[in-house]
Amino acid sequence: MTGSRDDRHAAHAASFTHHADEYAAVRPGYPPAAVDLLVPAGARDVLDLAAGTGKLTAALVERGLRVVAVEPAAGMREQLAAALPGVELHDGSAEAIPLPDASVDVVTVAQAWHWFDEPAAAAEVARVLRPGGTLGIVWNDRDEDVPWVGAYGALLHEAAGPQLARDTHPEPGDAFTDVLRTDVRWDHVLTPDELVRLAGTRSYAIVLPPDERAALLDRVRTLVTTHPDLAGRPRVPVPYVTRVYTARRR
């Protein structure tokens, strides 16, 4: 893909709208231990920012919290509205959050902080959080130390070209304190077909020209059907490390 880093970034961030149904079907959710870390005892009002199809939103709703979701991509919002009709849902971005000042106890950001203009998003999150409130940022990373997962990841990294930064440690700035990281390990069980489809939901796979996308998914299918640790298995546990960062609003 050509264009400046900003153009590529915008195209990737916008890409989610086109494959929202696949995203909802095969991307992992978040383990309960990670949700426990994101929501401190006593929290009531939660903003799930960049809520997507509602994978984390659903876990928050299940805990009886009062949840507001903000998501800029129309396709993602449609899926969320269908799955969680009771949730208050707004079109909006991290850099312009459509909520009043000091209106929530927790802001959660799942799999999305790397898409944001960090200083602008941090300022907006600080504005909508009540003093003492929690910013919780979470990423699911496949455990690529497992050999077949490393080979699967290598195919995707090859297709991705220059990586958009995502391994970075969030730096929410001076309005926040007590930045902590905790890792939670767990397995997401998929069928071989879902494992191929999962590769197709990565933003860089979505924005590939159709022939390159088909070629990538063919390579992934070959791996999934021939790798000795995968071949012939009806279901495969995909090992994840969920990185949870929390920070407290001063």
Ligand SMILES: C[S@@+](CC[C@H](N)C(=O)[O-])C[C@H]1O[C@@H](n2cnc3c(N)ncnc32)[C@H](O)[C@@H]1O
């Ligand atoms: C990988 S998805 C994660 C969705 C959801 N949180 C989840 O865990 O499944 C990333 C989401 O970030 C959203 N996004 C991208 N840029 C954004 C921005 N600047 N502000 C808010 N959301 C953004 C995308 O539309 C997409 O829904």
